[in-house]
Amino acid sequence: MTVQIDQAKVESVIEERHPKRVVFNAPDGLLRTTRDLASRLEKKYANLHCIIIADPTYGSCDTVDGDAQRLGGEVAFHIGHNVLVTKFGKITYSVDAFDDISFSSVTQKAVEFLKSNNLRRVGVATFAQHIKELPEVQRILADSGLNAVVGKGMGQLQDGQIFGCEFYPAYNIKDQVDAMLLLGQSMFHALGLCLSSGKPTYMLDPYLCEITDVQKAADSRLKKAILSIYKAKEADRFGVIIGLKEGQIMADQSVKIKEKLEALGKQVQLIALREITSDRIDALTDIQAFVQTGCPRISVDGYTFSKPVLSVPQTDALINLLSGKEIDTDIFVRKHWL
Numbered sequence: 625m626t627v628q629i630d631q632a633k634v635e636s637v638i639e640e641r642h643p644k645r646v647v648f649n650a651p652d653g654l655l656r657t658t659r660d661l662a663s664r665l666e667k668k669y670a671n672l673h674c675i676i677i678a679d680p681t682y683g684s685c686d687t688v689d690g691d692a693q694r695l696g697g698e699v700a701f702h703i704g705h706n707v708l709v710t711k712f713g714k715i716t717y718s719v720d721a722f723d724d725i726s727f728s729s730v731t732q733k734a735v736e737f738l739k740s741n742n743l744r745r746v747g748v749a750t751f752a753q754h755i756k757e758l759p760e761v762q763r764i765l766a767d768s769g770l771n772a773v774v775g776k777g778m779g780q781l782q783d784g785q786i787f788g789c790e791f792y793p794a795y796n797i798k799d800q801v802d803a804m805l806l807l808g809q810s811m812f813h814a815l816g817l818c819l820s821s822g823k824p825t826y827m828l829d830p831y832l833c834e835i836t837d838v839q840k841a842a843d844s845r846l847k848k849a850i851l852s853i854y855k856a857k858e859a860d861r862f863g864v865i866i867g868l869k870e871g872q873i874m875a876d877q878s879v880k881i882k883e884k885l886e887a888l889g890k891q892v893q894l895i896a897l898r899e900i901t902s903d904r905i906d907a908l909t910d911i912q913a914f915v916q917t918g919c920p921r922i923s924v925d926g927y928t929f930s931k932p933v934l935s936v937p938q939t940d941a942l943i944n945l946l947s948g949k950e951i952d953t954d955i956f957v958r959k960h961w962l
């Protein structure tokens with residue numbers, strides 16, 4: 625596997641803007657490649673200094689435009705989330721990165737599997753690094769007599785692309801297909817695809833040439849998520865947490881949630897946090913349950929919080945429950961979880 629960062633784009637921005645100081649942020653998996661790129665750029669462009677922000681970044685919600693400016697950066701590059709928007713904030717450019725692994729073998733294997741299970745109409749989705757592989761996978765499936773559908777892009781998402789919290793291309797085709805395929809070795813994205821589409825979902829891992837049915841794991845996440853809602857129902861004192869990452873700040877939505885919970889008899893305090901961790905939750909000692917409008921996956925992916933910490937879809941279900949309605953098992957079947 626080789627992940628290639630779009631160096632030409634970085635260089636064209638540098639040659640157009642002539643910065644003396646540039647700032648990078650990249651996911652952990654691309655940190656080393658990004659550092660190598662920064663070293664090459666410093667050699668190529670006289671008087672250029674590159675600063676790597678080595679904090680983790682999990683999505684295009686987690687840019688560092690403000691930090692980059694405080695560091696004196698004239699330009700910043702957010703690497704690897706391959707979104708349709710080209711700029712964030714004042715100085716940050718989105719730079720794509722692609723993995724060159726081929727999906728041919730695992731797709732051939734999937735054809736046999738899908739046919740033997742009579743799954744003839746499949747939705748195909750993937751995440752940033754494998755977007756370029758979608759047409760080839762779709763072609764192999766179609767040549768094998770299967771109906772392979774790739775949903776149209778929307779917002780930041782390209783055709784067939786999903787985030788961990790936004791699923792428009794897949795969600796919009798869910799009623800046309802028998803099952804979903806997630807290209808790539810990412811249980812995180814496969815679970816999101818399964819829960820948001822409500823369809824049987826199979827992860828096609830090109831490295832191991834394996835097909836994984838993720839339904840059991842998705843059911844387990846859903847069960848835990850629903851259990852948290854019932855636990856939160858019993859709480860009197862709530863915290864509504866606003867995520868402080870640049871693309872996550874949802875203050876207005878959080879205020880509305882506070883007002884709704886208060887109208888249902890709960891005491892609510894608004895809290896803001898950059899990292900929503902067990903330690904920070906435990907530090908807020910008297911609050912019995914939390915809602916958070918930052919990253920929904922913090923609530924969904926089995927973090928070991930000592931108290932309920934609900935995502936937005938869970939919060940909507942809680943509000944319904946407190947209003948006398950039952951919880952449906954399709955709480956996550958949505959275009960996005962924000």
Ligand code: SF4
Nearest residue numbers: 682683685788789919
């Ligand atoms: S909010 Fe969470 S799931 Fe959504 S893009 Fe950001 S890190 Fe990914």
